[in-house]
Amino acid sequence: MNLSRFFLLLATAALLCIGVGCEQITTTRGGDPERVITGTVVIPGEAALPSDAVVLVRLIDTAATATARTAAANNLPVADRPKLETGPAVLGEQTITGGGTTRVPFRIEYRADDALLSHGLNLEARVSFGGRVRFRTVTFRAVTLGNANDPHFVSVESASR
Secondary structure (H helix, E strand, C coil), X not given: CHHHHHHHHHHHHHHHHHHHHHCCCCCCCCXXXXXXXXXXXXXXXCCCECCCCEEEEEEEEHHHHHHHHHHHHHHCCHHHCCCCCCCCEEEEEEEEECCECCEEEEEEEXXXXXXXXXXXXXXXXXXXXXXXXXXXCCCCEEECCCCCCCCEEEECEECCC
16 A cells, blocks of 8 residues: 555656646747838948948848758758859848938848847948949848847948958
């Protein structure tokens, strides 16, 4: 009789441990994948941009291309490997035309779930006028789950460097 009580007590303790372990499972949904990012492109100098200036701001996912390349390289024979795009995935962009100030506001609508933002995205900008790219992003501005709703400042530097 003592042995059967022991096994009953052991089984009860095991069930309680399993129940406590299940408390840690979260089943909440992530954030809305339809998102908007805002900010300002900061162009060095104090001279106003000329009237033919074009500012292009893009939100890109560089990790998606690397992941696809790795998967294709590891899973298929050389002859069967698909030709992949070499550029990053553009999640959204805005083109702003016209001259004016050296602080150019932007607003980009994009789609990204929490998992995509958790590995980080990049903001980049280019400023063109006179038929040439004059300024570009040298250091990308990282967009993550923690700062996706904050306004972002994207600095550009002279492209002639």
